[in-house]
Amino acid sequence: MRQGIRQRSFTLLLIFLAGTFGLSAQVKSAECWPSFRGDARLSGVSPAIIKPPFRLLWTFKTGDAIKSSAVIWKTTIYIGSNDGYVYALNSSGTLKWKFNAGTSVEAPPLIVGNTIYAGTMEGILFALDAETGSVKWKYATDGQISGSANVVSGVDNKHTSILVGSYDFNLHSVDAASGKLLWKYESGNFINGSPAIAGKLAIFGGCDGFLHLVGTQDGKARQKVDLGTYIPASAAILGEKAFFGNYDGVFYCFDLRLKKILWKTEGGGAFLASPAIGSGKVVTGSQNRNISCFDAVSGKLLWKFKTLGKADASPVISGNLVLAASGDGRLHVLDIGTGNELWVYEIGSPVFSTPAVTSNMIVVGAQDGKVYCFGK
Numbered sequence: 001m002r003q004g005i006r007q008r009s010f011t012l013l014l015i016f017l018a019g020t021f022g023l024s025a026q027v028k029s030a031e032c033w034p035s036f037r038g039d040a041r042l043s044g045v046s047p048a049i050i051k052p053p054f055r056l057l058w059t060f061k062t063g064d065a066i067k068s069s070a071v072i073w074k075t076t077i078y079i080g081s082n083d084g085y086v087y088a089l090n091s092s093g094t095l096k097w098k099f100n101a102g103t104s105v106e107a108p109p110l111i112v113g114n115t116i117y118a119g120t121m122e123g124i125l126f127a128l129d130a131e132t133g134s135v136k137w138k139y140a141t142d143g144q145i146s147g148s149a150n151v152v153s154g155v156d157n158k159h160t161s162i163l164v165g166s167y168d169f170n171l172h173s174v175d176a177a178s179g180k181l182l183w184k185y186e187s188g189n190f191i192n193g194s195p196a197i198a199g200k201l202a203i204f205g206g207c208d209g210f211l212h213l214v215g216t217q218d219g220k221a222r223q224k225v226d227l228g229t230y231i232p233a234s235a236a237i238l239g240e241k242a243f244f245g246n247y248d249g250v251f252y253c254f255d256l257r258l259k260k261i262l263w264k265t266e267g268g269g270a271f272l273a274s275p276a277i278g279s280g281k282v283v284t285g286s287q288n289r290n291i292s293c294f295d296a297v298s299g300k301l302l303w304k305f306k307t308l309g310k311a312d313a314s315p316v317i318s319g320n321l322v323l324a325a326s327g328d329g330r331l332h333v334l335d336i337g338t339g340n341e342l343w344v345y346e347i348g349s350p351v352f353s354t355p356a357v358t359s360n361m362i363v364v365g366a367q368d369g370k371v372y373c374f375g376k
């Protein structure tokens with residue numbers, strides 16, 4: 001009887017949360033990694049419990065360098081390449097299908113239901129059937145798409161919308177089913193990153209030097225925070241706080257409810273990586289070649305790990321591990337408590353791709369055009 005009551009209570013809680021915040025993402029689990037940072041808040045956290053050492057299971061060669069990050073749904077891996085194709089790979093590393101997007105696909109794909117959303121450097125957002133790669137619709141912006149799309153459900157339950165930034169200065173909201181424009185919000189310059197979703201807000205930084213808080217339902221500005229220089233990467237959201245860095249090497253914690261900066265750290269290199277936040281810690285990479293870990297409450301630097309190349313790839317937290325790729329051509333696995341390196345694999349080619357992490361595999365793309373899959 002108690003179990004039934006608890007189950008009903010949990011179901012009512014889900015309904016309440018859905019009505020309050022909107023179900024804003026494909027649900028992640030230990031078996032999937034459905035988006036660039038794992039969820040709509042761009043937390044960069046995988047619920048998978050993994051333990052090194054790992055071994056290289058397979059590689060797959062595309063026709064050009066890979067800057068896109070992979071997403072994983074069920075037994076299929078999806079990733080873009082600078083050769084102009086979106087690839088769907090089986091978990092064994094064999095080709096399932098590939099789609100000719102016409103130009104480089106640097107933005108990580110997004111999977112929602114049975115649809116893959118992928119943006120191109122020509123500014124086209126494609127909706128593709130996840131099983132076949134056939135085009136459901138395409139939507140054109142007026143500038144390149146460098147950041148991954150994100151997803152949010154409409155408060156009226158009529159529209160699930162896809163949000164994507166473009167070099168045309170706009171954040172676009174399009175209907176997920178039809179590709180029809182719902183609204184667009186104009187910033188003051190290029191939008192490089194992906195918008196993070198927190199309740200009814202989309203949060204993103206731009207090359208205009210502002211942090212933008214925009215209503216997901218109407219595309220209206222809720223607040224603009226002047227940070228002085230551009231924000232090339234995406235923010236990560238935990239509760240009511242947004243964490244992000246800028247090109248001048250300043251890293252911020254911003255309170256979305258109080259609408260003010262709670263803390264900031266200075267003196268880092270340019271932050272082109274998006275942070276991961278979990279276990280009370282924020283981990284990010286920077287162009288000064290460091291992977292840095294901050295206390296999420298105080299901003300105190302807890303540790304930093306020096307790589308041999310620019311750390312522009314966004315790290316991922318999985319349990320007590322940090323997985324971070326680097327321009328030094330290595331995939332590093334660090335202890336989140338100490339920053340000590342527990343395992344490393346030398347790919348031999350610079351990596352700007354975020355690792356996709358599940359309980360069965362770690363997948364990352366490299367500048368040599370190969371997709372690398374690691375596991376036990």
